[in-house]
């Protein structure tokens with residue numbers, strides 16, 4: 001082989017080796033990661049703080065078509081939040097925060113279940129008083145404690161959808177929002193055979209287009225008009241009771257929790273519950289489930 005050709009081949013070979021090494025060492029920046037990271041949800045206006053898993057956002061797409069799809073699928077840059085009262089007027093029957101004011105009925109609702117620390121105690125008290133309530137289930141918690149979900153169902157309570165990982169709905173794309181609902185319903189269905197129609201957004205926080213999607217797909221979004229504020233600073237049973245009595249009236253939907261975040265105590269809720277039930281009954285209220293209060297179907 002001529003000397004010139006051998007030299008050329010050697011150079012080519014070393015170039016190929018360098019290329020292979022560089023490719024191996026490069027960070028996989030273009031790979032869209034679906035890995036989850038643990039974050040704490042800050043306490044906002046309502047509902048409890050739970051440790052949630054948030055999806056790591058994929059890096060922005062550069063190609064024109066993908067970019068267009070991304071835009072279409074995202075909440076508007078200035079996501080227009082509408083007050084609950086306005087949502088209720090705009091989407092009657094699709095977004096609700098109370099029942100009829102003309103009947104002396106109220107509904108107890110418990111969010112962030114199942115939680116082995118608190119859900120069994122709440123269920124025990126309800127069973128003792130023969131009261132049926134509505135429980136809003138978080139999908140990833142249900143996966144961890146399926147027996148508790150079955151217990152809620154078997155004791156005659158209603159199960160609703162409270163997202164998969166307690167996400168803040170107004171910060172999600174339409175696709176992410178729908179995934180939160182559908183994934184949770186799948187988990188609940190696998191465990192209990194039930195596919196809930198009632199949705200309660202974490203923190204009661206949502207966008208009008210999410211109400212529209214719910215309406216088009218046979219869901220009812222249900223917030224509340226009475227906040228026990230049991231999510232706030234581990235209140236005593238007295239504080240829980242006075243928070244409830246502040247805005248209670250016929251048709252009220254009462255927000256409480258039967259599951260909590262790290263460091264959160266719901267002992268005030270547990271202690272207040274028998275007192276609340278007895279006080280409501282003394283005042284002549286009937287305690288009913290949300291489907292009964294709202295005249296809505298619970299499941300598909």
Ligand SMILES: [Zn+2]
Nearest residue numbers: 047111112202
């Ligand atoms: Zn919640």
